[in-house]
Amino acid sequence: MNYFLTEEQRMIVDICKEITEKKIKPVRAELDQNQVFPSEIIQEIGNADLFRLFIPEEYEGMGTGIFEVCLATEELSRGDLSVATSYAASGLGFLPILISGNKQQKEKYLPLLASGQKLAAFGLTEPEAGSDAGAIQTKAVLEGDYYVLNGTKQWITNGGEADIYTIFAMTDPKKGSRGASAFIVKKGTEGFDFGKKEDKMGIRASATRELIFNNCKIPKENMIGREGMGFLVAMKTLDQSRPAVGSQGVGLAQGALEEALAYAKVRKQFSNTISSFQAIRHMLADMATQIEAARNLVYYAAKAIDSGQKDISRLSAMSKVFASDMAMQVTTDAVQIFGGYGYMKEYPAEKMMRDAKILQIYEGTNQIQRDVIALDLVKKGF
Ligand code: COS
Secondary structure (H helix, E strand, C coil), X not given: CCCCCCHHHHHHHHHHHHHHXXXXXXXHHHHHHHCCCCHHHHHHHHHCCHHHCCCCXXXXXXXXXXXXXXXXHHHHHHHCHHHHHHHHHHXXXXXXXHHHCCHHHHHHHHHHHHHCCCCEEEECCECCECCCHHHCCCEEEEECCEEEEEEEEEEEECCCCCCEEEEEEECCHHHHXXXXXXXXXXXXXXXXXXXXXXXXXXXXXXXXEEEEEEEEEEEHHHEECCCCCHHHHHHHHHHHHHHHHHHHHHHHHHHHHHHHHHHHHHCEECCEEHHHCHHHHHHHHHHHXXXXXXXXXXXXXXXXXXXXXXXXHHHHHHHHHHHHHHHHHHHHHHHHHHHHHHHCCCCCHHHHHHHHHHHCCCCCCHHHHHHHHHHHHHHHCC
16 A cells, blocks of 8 residues: 655655564564573664654654654564563663653653653653553652652663663652653662562563662752643643554554465465465454554544644544554454464464463553544544
């Protein structure tokens, strides 16, 4: 399908395609099996300037839109969702600085992140605050020129691997979500430690850890935006990042369809390739159609954001929920087409199915996405 990409956009896709084919596919099963963070591939992605995409040129980025980030993320996800997640999570981590940071913060941190030398991570979720993001309990208390952080963040992607963390903490717990603030915390700050790497169902090569703050003192100039704006910063960040989760679903599903199609064309039963059977052909047709529908919605949402459209929560949530549900279905169907072999680790389909599940959970469960869509629909109409 022709999406009328510019020369620059086609180049981004081609670079990612080369990384996927040459660097990711040969090692993805091993990385998954051994839960090894893909540092070398992340370095390749950095060398290819892909972390520069969404960062403005004045901070050593390429100043492209979310659309280009989605193109890159989709293609990397076709190879491996752990790699794509590690890449996209750095974007999620620096978005609060980009959206609400001041000039000094942008000058200090964005060039490092643009080069790929440093990764970022987004610290919102806590043991008692997942979907209910306003219920975070980590506290930040102002003492002289420092905020002192105490609390624990849970399931933080790139935890331990990233150098720069955007952390949400309560500066005025009495005010609920209006009492939350956002901060930049650097790895290595005294009082900031990590839990063990989590042992996960899927995206096993990506790093997921607890962030533990124990009287962690950070300079007060590390606050992003104003005191009490943290919840808003988090919501605006998620509105912009969710289409990239959608693009992870599109890429992952595309990878699964490619594997299933290739297998169906060589696997013989009843003296014929299974791709000649209508039962299989209809599955393949549905998979391809669903992928293309999701891709259209993701691209549309990304372009709406890039065009400066203000009211993007609904569209952004729609792209995430549709593409991730689609990816779960398509990867499950891919396993089915492979039959018994699909259940075995020697083929990539089972890993893709395990990986897909997280897309329906992270960056807001799909139940929360439906809440966001419905609330907006009821308030504003269609
Ligand atoms: N953009 C701008 N403002 C927003 C907003 C958005 N997307 N979403 C909410 N707000 C504002 C509301 O307008 C409201 O403002 P006022 O206090 O001025 O009225 C305020 O923020 C509180 O909003 P609301 O009452 O809707 O908050 P809730 O506590 O009910 O929670 C949801 C809203 C469920 C949408 C939010 O908690 C959420 O997104 N949860 C999922 C979090 C998530 O994605 N976690 C994954 C971890 S990060 S990987």
